[in-house]
Amino acid sequence: MTRKRRSFSSEFKLEAASLVLDQGYSIAEAGRSLDVGETILRRWVQQLQQEREGTTPASKALTPEQQRIQELEARINRLEREKAILKKATTLLMQDELERTR
Template structure:
């Protein structure tokens, strides 16, 4: 019987700190992976993402840096407000047309 491997999940803070070991503290990928007991593929992805975010790039998934996290929160808020505005616009048009039909 083979041992089933469970998928581990890491929070954004852990990912950021792991990537900082390589980018800021001079650890090699191998050293960081060994010391944190994580796979090289995951760490390589986090290092790439942190580097991208520091250069001003927008990540596809959840952001690692606080600045990019804030940008994602604000973009989500803008998105919600735009949808709410569109709904209100349609409701107003509907109410106005209803009122116009009654006055005819």
């Protein structure tokens, strides 16, 4: 029998990690009370610590500030790709125009 993989919201992860970091619970205590494995809770705690230090995580961010940073970085990447496409299109159009005038 296969066990379904659970998914947790960013808010839940943030609250769970905050129990350990801010309220003094041990990882084992918090894991038991939330019915979450210690390994995953330990990852969330480490991620929250890194985010509070200003490091943007590779996975989905927990804190609203880091989530905003990730959204803005994604937007920048998209705009840079669009800019590169427009540059290539302009180059091709200019080449066609030069060939017609010769």
